[in-house]
Amino acid sequence: KAGVTQTPRYLIKTRGQQVTLSCSPISGHRSVSWYQQTPGQGLQFLFEYFSETQRNKGNFPGRFSGRQFSNSRSEMNVSTLELGDSALYLCASSWGGLADTDTQYFGPGTRLTVL
């Protein structure tokens, strides 16, 4: 079974631009979660989508948004990029049932650099 895929793997943008990152979950998984990883803050939860609906959201500004399509693929968008948005963006997929043992599997990440 193919794992979680993320595109692109690397991205360079300048301040003020916007960016869209894509995540394809493991086949059959309906939940996609997004995380941001920076050296200073570590791994932080951004939001989770399940059946095209945002189910949970972390403490990030409204510049960070996402969506999920009917095939469970998800995109996240960051508008008006700031230098501090430079990070590794990770998505994780899971079956999506609200069971204690619903294991999340992570993709390789997208490395975003904002200049």
Next chain:
Amino acid sequence: DAKTTQPPSMDCAEGRAANLPCNHSTISGNEYVYWYRQIHSQGPQYIIHGLKNNETNEMASLIITEDRKSSTLILPHATLRDTAVYYCIVRVDGGATNKLIFGTGTLLAVQP
């Protein structure tokens, strides 16, 4: 905030068992303990999880104390490729969300 405490770093000799401790003294009765690892700049890799019984799979063993306030991840025969940051996570509100809260983890350095 993360609900777990881990040592920041540990060393282990290649071929020996690596025992990584984790404290989770405020864990609730229905919260599972998950372990992930992250090799530099890659996505976290799921290792194992458990509730109260000891668990073993092809990668590792998980030993949870009877009071569930701490656990130990055991890599039975560490190799250089096991060098990574290991995260112990207590699943938050397991019945309401798939959100994971990562702490700072333990950097395991396997030495030749």
